[in-house]
Amino acid sequence: MNAPTRYAEALLTGMLGAFGLDVEYVRAEKNSLYYLDDTGAEVPVLDLVGGWGSLMLGHNHPEIVAYAKELLETGWPVHSQHSAHPVADQVGAVLNGIVGREFPGAEPHSVVFANSGAEAVEAAVKHCEFDRVLRMKSLFEQIEWNADVALTALREGAAALPDDTSLLPGDMPAPTTVEEFGALLGAVAAHNLERAATAPVFFALERAFHGKLVGSTQFTYNPLFRAAFASLGREVCFVPPNDAAAFEDILSEHRVTVLDVEVVDGVITLVEREFPAVAGLLVEPIQGEGGIHALTPEFAARIREICDEVRCPIVVDEIQTGMGRTGTFFASSAIGLVGDAYVLGKSLGGGIAKTSAMLVRQSRYRPEFELVHSSTFAKDGFSTAVALRTLELLEVDDGAAYDRAAERGERILAMLRELAGAYPDVVADVRGKGLLIGLEFADQSQAASPVIRQKALAGLLVFQLGSYLQLAHHIRTGPTASVPTMLRIEPSIYISDEEIDQLRTGLVDVCEILRHQDALTLIHP
Ligand code: PMP
Numbered sequence: 254m255n256a257p258t259r260y261a262e263a264l265l266t267g268m269l270g271a272f273g274l275d276v277e278y279v280r281a282e283k284n285s286l287y288y289l290d291d292t293g294a295e296v297p298v299l300d301l302v303g304g305w306g307s308l309m310l311g312h313n314h315p316e317i318v319a320y321a322k323e324l325l326e327t328g329w330p331v332h333s334q335h336s337a338h339p340v341a342d343q344v345g346a347v348l349n350g351i352v353g354r355e356f357p358g359a360e361p362h363s364v365v366f367a368n369s370g371a372e373a374v375e376a377a378v379k380h381c382e383f384d385r386v387l388r389m390k391s392l393f394e395q396i397e398w399n400a401d402v403a404l405t406a407l408r409e410g411a412a413a414l415p416d417d418t419s420l421l422p423g424d425m426p427a428p429t430t431v432e433e434f435g436a437l438l439g440a441v442a443a444h445n446l447e448r449a450a451t452a453p454v455f456f457a458l459e460r461a462f463h464g465k466l467v468g469s470t471q472f473t474y475n476p477l478f479r480a481a482f483a484s485l486g487r488e489v490c491f492v493p494p495n496d497a498a499a500f501e502d503i504l505s506e507h508r509v510t511v512l513d514v515e516v517v518d519g520v521i522t523l524v525e526r527e528f529p530a531v532a533g534l535l536v537e538p539i540q541g542e543g544g545i546h547a548l549t550p551e552f553a554a555r556i557r558e559i560c561d562e563v564r565c566p567i568v569v570d571e572i573q574t575g576m577g578r579t580g581t582f583f584a585s586s587a588i589g590l591v592g593d594a595y596v597l598g599k600s601l602g603g604g605i606a607k608t609s610a611m612l613v614r615q616s617r618y619r620p621e622f623e624l625v626h627s628s629t630f631a632k633d634g635f636s637t638a639v640a641l642r643t644l645e646l647l648e649v650d651d652g653a654a655y656d657r658a659a660e661r662g663e664r665i666l667a668m669l670r671e672l673a674g675a676y677p678d679v680v681a682d683v684r685g686k687g688l689l690i691g692l693e694f695a696d697q698s699q700a701a702s703p704v705i706r707q708k709a710l711a712g713l714l715v716f717q718l719g720s721y722l723q724l725a726h727h728i729r730t731g732p733t734a735s736v737p738t739m740l741r742i743e744p745s746i747y748i749s750d751e752e753i754d755q756l757r758t759g760l761v762d763v764c765e766i767l768r769h770q771d772a773l774t775l776i777h778p
Contacts (some may be wrong), residue, residue: 272720281312283747286729298723299752302731303743306541306573309600309658309688310646311745317603320642324635331635334627341366341637347644348597348612355586362595362612365622366632370572370598371464373609374535377568377594378455378468379626380611381533384566384619385453388529396445396513396526400438403514403521407431415521420512434521438514441523445511452487453532454507456565458494460543462734463535463570472535474543475735494540495548497555504559507531531565538584541573542734545684545691545741553590566593566617572609576600577647578743579687580659587686593617603643606636657746662687664750665742668757676764681738690742691733692760694718694767704772712737717775718763725778726759 259266269275278286280295284303287295300312310317323329345364352359365380367373406412414434416427421440428434455472457463463472470479471486490507492500510525534556540546560567569592574584576597581587583595594617598609608631630636647654666685669692673680682693697709708717715732718740722728730740742756766775 272716273724274716274720276723283311284744284749284752286312297727299726299728299755301742301744301748301756302729303688303745304599304604305731306578306599306689306743307602308604308745309576309578309654310604310643311747312604314604314646316646317605317639317642321605321635321639324638329634329638331633332629333634334629334632338632338634338637340634340641341632344610344637344641344644347641347648348610351582351644351648352595352612355581355583356591359591359614361615363615363618363620365611365613365626366637367598367609367611368607368628368630369464370596370609371466371469372628372631373572373596373598373611374463374469374472374568374570375466376626377596377611377613378472378533378535380594380613380619380622381455381566381568382453383622383625384617385529385532387619387621388564389449392511392526392529393445393449396441396511399513399515400441403516404431404434404438406516407434407521411519412516413520415514415523418523420523420525441512441514448509448511448528451509451528451530454530455487455489455532456492456500456504456534457489458536458540459491460494460540460546460735461491461535461537462540462542462573463537464572473734478734494546495552497552497559500534500556501559504531504563504565508563527563529564531563533566533568534560535568535570536590537570537574538588538590539574539579539686539689541689544693544733544736544739545689547684547686548588548590550588550590553585553588557591568592568594568596570596572596572598574689577652577655577658577687577746578689580655580662582647582652582655584686584689601640601643602636603639603646606639608636608640610640654746658687661744661746661748661753662690665690665744665748665753665756668753669742669760672757672760672764675761676768679764679767685742688742688744688746688748691736692740692742693736694738694740696738697767700770702770702772704776705767705770709738714738715740721763721766721775721778722759725762726755728756728759 266275276288278288280287284300285297286300287297290296367376414428418425418427428437457472459474461474463469467485470482471489473479492503509528509530511528513524513526515522515524569585595612602608669683673683681695684691697705700706708714719730733739733741
């Protein structure tokens with residue numbers, strides 16, 4: 254029988270096929286995906302990719318499935334835009350409860366729903382820019398008001414003419430008449446207008462991953478995903494992670510001031526005001542796709558101080574790390590990183606619905622944003638209800654799910670560290686927290702085996718190892734988006750001791766293959 258023509262991602266599926274990974278799964282449950290063998294029997298595969306992070310609660314969690322069925326069977330409104338959505342508010346209430354618990358003293362946060370992680374990131378970026386534009390508008394209104402106040406005071410004899418114009422570029426002499434002061438105000442306005450054209454600057458960290466849409470891909474560091482699309486968006490300024498001094502230096506280069514007038518001790522005085530050129534900083538508390546790198550508490554504390562000084566909002570991208578994956582609901586809370594906004598996605602939909610959300614602390618929230626940003630599908634009745642049930646399942650028993658993520662994660666990490674100890678020639682590093690784990694293999698670009706060497710040089714080693722694990726051990730792992738030598742391990746909280754043992758057996762096998770440069774077994778398991 255001829256294979257059916259592929260229309261959806263034929264190239265990618267073909268590439269997976271080259272590694273024996275183009276398997277069609279027909280059923281999924283907990284940490285297992287099932288395919289049918291030639292006799293039609295189900296074959297389980299241990300899924301350690303976990304939907305790239307969307308399956309904290311595993312595949313098809315029975316309570317979420319039952320609830321989803323109930324919603325559909327009872328005719329729960331799925332699309333009822335422009336109406337009250339108490340369920341969305343309940344999601345907000347639960348999230349605010351969690352924020353209050355993990356960030357004691359935090360103010361309430363407003364919630365804006367979206368459909369995917371990248372879309373929530375873009376909503377956050379848009380909100381930062383919206384806030385910046387409104388701040389710019391009120392700054393210029395204030396400056397205009399102050400000019401009027403000064404002029405009136407001058408005319409009424411309540412204030413003297415300025416005697417120092419050195420802040421104004423060019424050699425404009427100090428005014429000696431009301432008319433000349435009017436000309437000075439004109440020069441100030443022209444100067445400010447020129448400064449107002451300064452492009453907003455956004456910061457992100459080297460190795461960052463924030464999505465692949467037109468806007469969010471600009472914040473994703475790997476040029477593979479960004480370079481071809483750079484001209485479609487504004488260039489983001491990437492700064493080295495965990496180097497607050499570098500961030501401070503780069504940020505200071507982007508600080509811009511405008512001029513204002515003030516009456517000081519009866520004299521009209523030119524003063525500088527900070528212009529809101531800096532629009533926002535995006536950070537992942539643990540960089541996931543960039544190779545599982547955690548931010549330090551020191552860096553978190555310092556960037557908060559630096560950003561506060563210039564009112565630069567910090568957007569904490571918890572799309573990968575959040576929902577309890579690393580042992581707390583927000584990975585940022587464990588390092589004391591307080592954001593102005595947080596973005597959540599992936600497991601928020603319980604592995605069933607597609608949804609994401611942006612939380613903005615209310616003192617920074619611009620309610621008018623709701624009038625300029627929307628999507629047909631965001632905040633729909635189905636996904637918000639499923640998100641609520643998912644959050645309830647995570648929060649039950651004092652957040653036992655988070656403890657479980659931490660405990661299971663530690664167990665996997667301990668196993669991997671043991672492996673790294675036994676195979677220091679093969680394993681370069683083990684990194685991660687909770688159920689966000691990366692196993693980095695040593696560079697094989699100088700390997701004795703030409704086959705292994707060639708795979709490594711092509712950046713495909715991780716696919717070859719993944720292929721072996723899949724075909725020989727029925728274990729599905731994934732790559733990260735940036736590190737070609739790293740296996741990503743991101744299971745659900747239900748991963749069992751037996752499954753961890755299955756992983757250990759598979760990895761020992763892989764390590765032996767690499768140690769002995771046994772390319773034949775690797776390619777033909
Ligand atoms: N931000 C982070 C930190 C992510 O890990 C991802 C996805 N890997 C995204 C954003 C994008 O999410 P999505 O794939 O749902 O658009």
